[in-house]
Amino acid sequence: MKxxxxxxxxxxxxxxxxxxxxxxxxxxxxxxxxxxxxxxxxYIIAEEESGEDDxxxxxxxxxxxxxxxxxxxLLEGKAVTxxxxxxxxxxxxxxxxxxxxxxxxQDVYSKGxxxxxxxxxxxxxxxxxxxxxxxxxxxxxxxCGGLHCALSGNSSEKAMELGYExxxxxxxxxxxxxxxxxxxxxxxxxxxxxxxxxxxERDDNTPVTLxxxxxxxxxxxxxxxxxxxxxxxxxxxxxxxxxxxxxxQEIIVYCGGFFCGKSHAIAEQLTAxxxxxxxxxxxxxxxxxxxxxxxxxxxxxxxxFDVTDGQKDRSIAADEFHDLVDSGETVLDVRSDDxxxxxxxxxxxxxxxxxxxxxxxDVEEMLPEDKDEEIVLHCASGAxxxxxxxxxxxxxYENVHYWNGGxxxxxDGTYELDDE
Numbered sequence: 107m108k109x110x111x112x113x114x115x116x117x118x119x120x121x122x123x124x125x126x127x128x129x130x131x132x133x134x135x136x137x138x139x140x141x142x143x144x145x146x147x148x149y150i151i152a153e154e155e156s157g158e159d160d161x162x163x164x165x166x167x168x169x170x171x172x173x174x175x176x177x178x179x180l181l182e183g184k185a186v187t188x189x190x191x192x193x194x195x196x197x198x199x200x201x202x203x204x205x206x207x208x209x210x211x212q213d214v215y216s217k218g219x220x221x222x223x224x225x226x227x228x229x230x231x232x233x234x235x236x237x238x239x240x241x242x243x244x245x246x247x248x249x250c251g252g253l254h255c256a257l258s259g260n261s262s263e264k265a266m267e268l269g270y271e272x273x274x275x276x277x278x279x280x281x282x283x284x285x286x287x288x289x290x291x292x293x294x295x296x297x298x299x300x301x302x303x304x305x306x307e308r309d310d311n312t313p314v315t316l317x318x319x320x321x322x323x324x325x326x327x328x329x330x331x332x333x334x335x336x337x338x339x340x341x342x343x344x345x346x347x348x349x350x351x352x353x354x355q356e357i358i359v360y361c362g363g364f365f366c367g368k369s370h371a372i373a374e375q376l377t378a379x380x381x382x383x384x385x386x387x388x389x390x391x392x393x394x395x396x397x398x399x400x401x402x403x404x405x406x407x408x409x410x411f412d413v414t415d416g417q418k419d420r421s422i423a424a425d426e427f428h429d430l431v432d433s434g435e436t437v438l439d440v441r442s443d444d445x446x447x448x449x450x451x452x453x454x455x456x457x458x459x460x461x462x463x464x465x466x467x468d469v470e471e472m473l474p475e476d477k478d479e480e481i482v483l484h485c486a487s488g489a490x491x492x493x494x495x496x497x498x499x500x501x502x503y504e505n506v507h508y509w510n511g512g513x514x515x516x517x518d519g520t521y522e523l524d525d526e
Contacts, residue, residue: 162253163277169259172247172274174282180204180247186221191364194293194389195237197224198364205239209250209257218290218385220249220283221370228257231264242269249276249283289373289384294393296385297358301331304417309463309493315350319361319368320391328403330360330394338368341375353381360387360394420495421510424523427482430507431521435480436473438498439515440490452519459490462497470501477501483508 172180188198197205206223208215215225226234228250238246246265250257262273284290299305300314316333318325325335336345336359350357357376359369369386376384387394394401422430431437437454439446446456455472462469474481481503483491491508498506512524 163256163259166259166263169262170272170274172276174276174278174286177247177276177283178286180245181206181222184222186370187367188222188364193393195224197237197239198222204245204247207238207246207248207258207261209248209261210255213295214251216293216295218280218292218296220280220288221291221386221388223249223291226261228261228264231261235264235268238265238268238270243272244270246270246273247276248273249279252279252281253277255279284382287377289377289386291388292358292385293387293389294397294399297330297360297387297394298397298399300356300358304496306332307493308496309459309490312352312355313350314356314358317357317359317369317372319359319372320366324362324391326403328391328401328405330391331400331402333360333402336372338371341372349376349379349381353379354383355381356383356385357381358385358387360390363390363392364388366390417496418499420499420507421488421492422482422507424509424511426507427484427509427523430480430482435482438473438481438483440483440485440494445486446515449515449517450519451515451521459485459494462494473498473501473503477503478505479503481506484513487512 184198184201184204188200190199191197201222206220208219208223208225209228210219210225211227211229212225215223215227219225224237226237246262248258248262248265258277258279259275262275265273280290297316300316305311305314316330317336318329318333319336319338322335322337325333329335336348357373359372359376361367361369369388369390373384373386431451434453437451439450439454439456440459440462441456442458450456457465457469457472481498483495483498483506485491488508488510492510495506495508509523513521514524515521
């Protein structure tokens with residue numbers, strides 16, 4: 107009896123296996139083999155495109171794709187510095203067989219790009235295509251702003267039409283590179299913007315930490331204005347805890363040029379510590395000096411550099427403030443709701459400074475319709491008024507001023523300036 111059950115069980119198993127293996131030859135051919143070395147990234151990209159983010163660039167079967175992990179492996183064998191590179195318009199000559207191309211507009215590239223990338227904006231591809239290598243066998247990797255950005259794919263296709271068949275699209279782009287814990291590279295144009303009064307004095311601009319990683323002697327002789335000195339060899343000792351408390355704050359590190367690795371060493375450590383907005387000014391002091399930009403130090407030459415970038419001085423004297431109020435011009439009180447509860451100048455408008463910084467069109471609707479009208483701002487001490495006066499000017503009100511001093515306002519609307 108036991109033998110009969112065993113035979114019956116074996117027959118049943120054979121029938122089950124036979125039924126599992128039945129099917130058309132066509133169905134068998136559709137199965138994907140995961141045992142070979144085929145690049146399956148196209149399936150991953152296609153799956154992402156079918157999700158909720160309908161604005162993602164559709165998968166293109168004619169393009170070659172590369173993902174963050176693979177790009178990381180490619181760059182691991184490449185030096186972060188270059189002895190031969192002299193400008194951002196050149197790719198690192200030492201990177202044999204690989205050229206990284208940023209397809210975004212020039213001003214966006216300037217603010218932050220992947221180290222070693224050369225900028226060929228997709229919209230100006232024909233104008234800058236001479237930045238591509240002569241060797242059309244070189245591996246080109248194009249990237250832009252992420253899964254929703256079509257610039258890198260468009261540029262890769264244009265390169266392939268020129269004969270660069272070894273062209274790839276890093277579709278994940280800048281966001282994924284940042285999320286992977288990498289720092290970016292910036293240039294002298296962006297650094298210059300950060301030392302301007304328009305960036306430093308605006309209340310709504312977050313501060314930028316600028317770090318000089320050269321020798322102390324070099325720093326003492328000449329450095330970029332607002333920069334502080336850090337020795338990359340003393341980060342864990344002398345400079346431990348000197349980085350900003352806000353790990354999203356922008357930090358820019360520079361040293362002696364494209365050949366110098368000290369700035370990259372500091373950037374790598376800061377990103378490892380969780381800082382998310384770290385950049386290296388790879389061109390460093392050589393490019394800063396070539397651009398005739400100002401320096402501080404014993405050899406510094408400011409010359410006729412205008413730190414206000416041509417901005418108008420909109421502060422006015424006490425007698426000018428009185429004249430504007432007496433003539434019935436628009437007075438804009440930017441103090442808080444609690445402060446104006448104790449009194450406002452008769453006829454004054456009230457828009458708190460924080461609303462001006464974030465209000466946009468809503469703020470403009472509260473201001474005079476005639477943009478040629480005189481407007482004078484005040485707060486309690488002048489600081490908040492000075493911090494938002496340029497925002498009002500940028501809305502088209504060129505005749506806007508502010509009282510840069512203290513003021514007290516009574517319940518009956520009368521006021522007194524502190525210097526009187």
